[in-house]
Amino acid sequence: MSSRPLRVATRGSALARAQTGHVVAALHEATGVEIDVVIITSEGDRSKESLASLGGTGVFASALREALTAGECDMIVHSLKDLPTAPYRGLTIGAVPEREDPRDALCSRDGLMLDELPEGARVGTGSPRRMAQLLALRPDLEIVDIRGNVDTRLARVRDGDLDAVVLASAGLARLGRLDAASELFALDIWPTAPGQGALAIEIREGDSIPELLSIEHSATRTAVLAERSVLAALEAGCAAPIGATAAVTGDLLELSATVYQPDGAAELGCERSAELLGDDHLVADLLGQAVATQLLEDGAAEIAPLSGRGPEESA
Numbered sequence: 001m002s003s004r005p006l007r008v009a010t011r012g013s014a015l016a017r018a019q020t021g022h023v024v025a026a027l028h029e030a031t032g033v034e035i036d037v038v039i040i041t042s043e044g045d046r047s048k049e050s051l052a053s054l055g056g057t058g059v060f061a062s063a064l065r066e067a068l069t070a071g072e073c074d075m076i077v078h079s080l081k082d083l084p085t086a087p088y089r090g091l092t093i094g095a096v097p098e099r100e101d102p103r104d105a106l107c108s109r110d111g112l113m114l115d116e117l118p119e120g121a122r123v124g125t126g127s128p129r130r131m132a133q134l135l136a137l138r139p140d141l142e143i144v145d146i147r148g149n150v151d152t153r154l155a156r157v158r159d160g161d162l163d164a165v166v167l168a169s170a171g172l173a174r175l176g177r178l179d180a181a182s183e184l185f186a187l188d189i190w191p192t193a194p195g196q197g198a199l200a201i202e203i204r205e206g207d208s209i210p211e212l213l214s215i216e217h218s219a220t221r222t223a224v225l226a227e228r229s230v231l232a233a234l235e236a237g238c239a240a241p242i243g244a245t246a247a248v249t250g251d252l253l254e255l256s257a258t259v260y261q262p263d264g265a266a267e268l269g270c271e272r273s274a275e276l277l278g279d280d281h282l283v284a285d286l287l288g289q290a291v292a293t294q295l296l297e298d299g300a301a302e303i304a305p306l307s308g309r310g311p312e313e314s315a
């Protein structure tokens, strides 16, 4: 048996390193395999341009994928929500570990909740979905377009420049910063990005890395497949103002998705479920398509720019 360590590639942000560290530890603990971590800087990390102007879905993923394709590493740990829904030639998702809390968190000065923020408070987010959700509940807020990693964003609240920011609680948890959260938004009023809180381990198609079975969580994979299927069927990028949340309970897959008008003044929702009695991945895919079809019939394309193609946020 070869004793060459597996090489895992990750972006260099604190969040990316933290989540890769968790995956490496879980793989090592379950199988004893030795793993080297390779840090790869992407255009999305280097550029100071706004995410929207960088264009292309997957600006964070592409450098990593080129390295994987070129054999410079054996797998990549991605935040699943940053991964474009389109398949990438020669690569496949080798494992989806159990998802962290998919909810968004409000991180505000003095621990205020959303409805306690002062009139006209300045709240930072670079995500059109979060902007619409904030404005839907608090049309008086001033939304400030920000980017940067989690620490940079939290610092803008601490320094008094912003009253609050909205971040994924999963990212805060992985960085040990959940203490910064003042409110966690319930998914039924505040669905989050497809795949939020989940990781994807991407590998080359045809490679066999049996160790990955030890971290695969099939209920998470099925749920995120359903969420991403909505996005794909709407032909929407991960920056489109869409929330989707799916969960598997026993044999039941439940999916709900909401499309927002960017100013928060209108929204469309759809909720469906399906029994998992055979090919779970096919059922998830079809359920997502059914939800997307219903949303389009109800006028989703009229209220939302569905082709928002940038990454939802950087971190």
Ligand SMILES: NCc1[nH]cc(CCC(=O)O)c1CC(=O)O
Binding pocket: 079, 080, 081, 082, 166, 167, 168, 169, 170, 171, 172, 195, 196, 197, 198, 199, 311, 312, 313, 314, 315
């Ligand atoms: N696009 C940025 C990004 N990608 C993944 C996370 C958080 C962790 C996750 O959702 O898995 C974040 C930060 C954020 O949205 O606050």
